Amino acid sequence: MNISEASELVGIPPKTIRYYEDIGLISSHRSENGYRVYDARDLHMLNFLGRARSLGFTIESCRSLLALYQDPDRASAEVKKVAQQHRDEIDCKIEELQAMRAVLTTLVESCRGDERPDCPILNALSAPLKLHQ
Amino acid sequence: MNISEASELVGIPPKTIRYYEDIGLISSHRSENGYRVYDARDLHMLNFLGRARSLGFTIESCRSLLALYQDPDRASAEVKKVAQQHRDEIDCKIEELQAMRAVLTTLVESCRGDERPDCPILNALSAPLKLHQ
DNA sequence: GCTTTACCTTCCAGTTGGTGGAAGGAATAT
DNA sequence: ATATTCCTTCCACCAACTGGAAGGTAAAGC
Numbered sequence: 001m002n003i004s005e006a007s008e009l010v011g012i013p014p015k016t017i018r019y020y021e022d023i024g025l026i027s028s029h030r031s032e033n034g035y036r037v038y039d040a041r042d043l044h045m046l047n048f049l050g051r052a053r054s055l056g057f058t059i060e061s062c063r064s065l066l067a068l069y070q071d072p073d074r075a076s077a078e079v080k081k082v083a084q085q086h087r088d089e090i091d092c093k094i095e096e097l098q099a100m101r102a103v104l105t106t107l108v109e110s111c112r113g114d115e116r117p118d119c120p121i122l123n124a125l126s127a128p129l130k131l132h133q
Numbered sequence: 134m135n136i137s138e139a140s141e142l143v144g145i146p147p148k149t150i151r152y153y154e155d156i157g158l159i160s161s162h163r164s165e166n167g168y169r170v171y172d173a174r175d176l177h178m179l180n181f182l183g184r185a186r187s188l189g190f191t192i193e194s195c196r197s198l199l200a201l202y203q204d205p206d207r208a209s210a211e212v213k214k215v216a217q218q219h220r221d222e223i224d225c226k227i228e229e230l231q232a233m234r235a236v237l238t239t240l241v242e243s244c245r246g247d248e249r250p251d252c253p254i255l256n257a258l259s260a261p262l263k264l265h266q
Numbered sequence: 267g268c269t270t271t272a273c274c275t276t277c278c279a280g281t282t283g284g285t286g287g288a289a290g291g292a293a294t295a296t
Numbered sequence: 297a298t299a300t301t302c303c304t305t306c307c308a309c310c311a312a313c314t315g316g317a318a319g320g321t322a323a324a325g326c
Contacts, residue, residue, distance in 0.1 A: 013314085059311075079252045093230055104220040104223065111216070122198070124184070129176060166304095167291085
């Protein structure tokens with residue numbers, strides 16, 4: 001099967017599939033005319049990658065996970081470690097975003113949002129800089 | 134004052150300040166030797182940018198906010214719109230991350246994480262692809 | 267058989283928001 | 297006089313793609 005059919009089946013754009021090959025995440029066979037050819041095994045790997053990416057794993061983590069997946073002697077502890085680290089990073093990001101969200105909510109709620117120029121949002125952003133010591 | 138002193142005062146690296154000038158977010162005067170010189174007004178703008186960036190506003194939103202700030206005839210509704218859109222985007226990101234987090238938590242908790250190879254995390258990632266249609 | 271369309275290839279450039287480093291000039295300290 | 301620090305510009309790199317150009321191949325229509 002050619003790249004566009006594979007793309008349809010796994011829900012990953014052809015460009016992205018080529019990109020994954022470029023960076024060595026996957027490999028591919030070529031037919032005589034030079035076209036990439038995908039079989040069930042390739043689709044399986046692509047699907048794995050799609051799932052991992054949709055959970056937010058970085059490409060490098062995906063590379064690790066794929067390597068672990070293909071190693072029958074892996075320890076599940078290794079896999080768990082990768083997943084846990086990723087979850088910790090997600091937790092950090094959520095907290096950062098929630099902190100931003102809290103400030104933004106306060107600011108948005110304090111602004112009347114009419115045609116007049118006075119604006120607590122701009123006031124907050126332009127507040128005098130506090131010198132660190 | 135030179136760039137490194139300004140950098141210290143507003144807490145933005147010199148590289149980043151030059152970058153902001155490069156993309157036209159701010160301007161700067163030069164002294165005779167070609168060095169950038171910053172006054173209170175410049176620090177004020179930089180500080181504004183630092184605050185906006187720390188709230189997660191994109192560079193383009195910062196550009197808009199700065200323009201609004203410098204326009205005495207602005208309508209606060211414009212500012213509020215920018216802030217609200219940004220908060221909405223943050224909300225989206227938080228939801229995405231929380232969805233990922235939920236799946237990851239389930240997976241991590243289901244994996245024993247020992248020296249054996251069987252792993253529910255890898256099983257989930259490698260589950261057979263469901264064909265759309 | 268010829269042409270059009272659709273698909274494939276590679277390669278180059280752009281996205282966001284900076285950061286690192288090299289090469290070279292200027293100011294300050296010793 | 298020299299060493300160190302600071303300044304300048306420019307180029308390259310990070311993640312994870314995406315868009316588009318230039319050119320070859322395959323399938324469909326007439």
